[in-house]
Amino acid sequence: MTQTAVTHPTQDREGPITAFLRATEIDARMLGMFGALILIWVGFHVYGMIFNGNGAFLTYRNLWNLSVQTASIAVMATGMVLIIVTRxxxxxxxxxxxxxxMITGAAQVWIFPKVLGxxxxxxxxxxxxxxxALVVATAIGAFQGMLVAYLEIPSFIVTLGGMLVWRGAAWWVTRGETISPVDPNFALIGGGPYGSIGATASWIVAAVVCVLVILSLVSGRKQRKRFGFPLRPVWAEVFIGVVASALVLxxxxxxxxxxxxxGIVKQYAASHNLTIPEGGLFIGHGFAIPVxxxxAVLIIMTFIANRTRFGRYVFAIGGNPEAAELAGINTKRMTVMVFALMGTLVGISAIIASARLNSATADLGKIDELYVIAAAVIGGTSLAGGSGTIWGAVLGALVMQSLQSGMVLIGFEAAMQQMVVGGVLVIAVWLDTVYRRRIK
Incomplete structure (x- = not known):
């Protein structure tokens, strides 16, 4: 029996944009956010050309740095989606x-040399x-989850207290002393010329990802046929594959x-006995390790959210906690697991952030919670719970970091940057509220 795309009588009256979104199953908010990102990039670049005499935003250097700067926030934003989804x-x-x-830095510089030699x-x-880093952050996340789940303290209060307690603990670990430098191998995780994989390896990675995208689309179509779900038109599948591959490439x-x-090229050439040609020696960075x-976190978290029982339980709890509990889901244990997962992702971000700075300071991560929550909400995660996407959160993180990076390039003061970020967060929540009213 041949499976065909499901049609409805109202489809004949649909506009081209509505028909396109329905066929490709692309969320209109995601499309709008992608358009907003392009406008931000072009806007900052044109502003620089007009008022500073050069457009510095849409350059290889700035876009590469932007990707590295976004990595830490993007990793945490994927976990914040599940936190907010569960209300x-x-x-x-x-x-x-x-x-x-701070604990990780102290372990590298003080504990490991003295205790382990x-x-x-x-x-x-x-x-x-x-x-x-992973053990410490996961333990903190699980502890806060237990307070929320078993002592039934609102997560807002638990994590607000945690924000103050752990910030004080960060200072207490070393009495405010900055730990620098960290282990040179550890520092590579933060990026930089030696913390990148080079042009050739980057093209190989991009090719592998493109193949995985195609295989994912083919597998998804087979699964839909197997369970009798409506199929996307073939042209829509091709469009998604082409666009995704084009973005990766x-x-x-x-x-x-x-x-x-x-300077680094000269050092590299000298250490490898290379002769620099008259026109210079070009060595491309390629993808940075934090990117x-x-x-990898994006792919894994998307799989967890969409293809595992854990992910289904998370969205079931967010949709209706009482019904989920009556259905046999251990909501308390799930809450602890979600907060523990958030802690693990924070640990990964702590590794990236401290490695990138080649140091650990008591102020590291300050106001990151604002950017992480804003990224998740801008990416379509509803504060009412029950809905959200991992991809949207990562795109939201890129939007937030693009705003910050652009404002730095054009000379906005730090106070103005915080005002803009706060305003964007409020507008994002308002747009989410309007959107949900329209679909009801």
């Missing part, structure tokens, strides 16, 4: 990042540091065309 909130992520980074540069240091092109600084980490 909770986590205001402590920035402070947990700070205390995790491992000095900076030892190949085990960065592995142990990563494990410490475009990212690889940008990353590969951002060259190493001249690859964020991409």
């Amino acid at each position: 909770h909130i986590d205001l402590s992520v920035g402070s947990v990042l700070g205390v995790t980074a 491992l000095g900076l540069g030892h190949p085990l240091i960065w592995i142990l540091a990563v494990l410490v 475009g990212a690889a092109y940008v990353a590969s065309n951002y060259p190493w600084p001249l 690859l980490i964020a991409g």
Whole structure:
């Protein structure tokens, strides 16, 4: 029996945009957010050309740096989606990042050398540091989840208290002393010329991702046929595959065309006995390690949210907690697991942030909770719970970081930057409210 796309009588009266969105199953808010991102990029670039004499935003250098700066927030935003979907909130992520980074830095510089006899540069240091960060942050997340689930303290209060407690703990670990430098192998996780995989490897990664996109579309279509679900038109599947592949290949092109600084090229050539030609030696950065980490987290979290029992339970709890509990879902345990997962993602972000700065400071992660929550909400996650997308949160993180980066380039003061971010968050919540009224 041949499966065909389901049609409705009202489809003949649909406009072209509505028909396109229905066929491709693209959320109108996601499309609007992508359009807003393009406007932000072009707007800041044109502003720089007019008032500063050069457009610095749409350059290989700035776009590469933007991707690295977005990685930490994007990783946490994927977890914040699940937190908000279950009708909770986590205001402590920035402070947990700070205390995790401080403990991890102290372990590398003070504890491992004295207790284990491992000095900076030892190949085990960065592995142990990563494990410490993940264990500490996951434990904090699980602890806060237990307070919410079993003591029934509102998550707003638990994490608001956590925001203050863990920020104080970040200072207390070293009495406010900055820990720098961290282990050189650990620092590579933060990016930079040596913390990137190069142009050739980047093109290989991009090709693999494109193949995975195609396989995912084919697998999804087979699953729909198997269970009798409506199919997207073939042209819609092709369109999604082409656009996704073009974005991946475009990212690889940008990353590969951002060259190493001249001084580092000379050092590299000298250490490898290379002769620099008369026109110079071009070495492209390629994808930075934190960007690859964020991409891996995006894929894994999307799989967890959409293809696992855990993900289905999360959205069931967010849709109707009472019905979910009556259906046999252990909502308390699920709450602890969601907060523990959020902690793990904060630990990953702490690794990226401290490695990128090559140091750990008590102020690391300050107001990150604002950017993370804003990214999730801008990405379509409803504060009422029950709905949200991992991809949307990552796109929201890119929007937020683009705003911040653009404002820095054109010389906005820090106070004005915070005002803009706060305003964008309020507008995003208002638009979500309007959207939900229209679909009811």
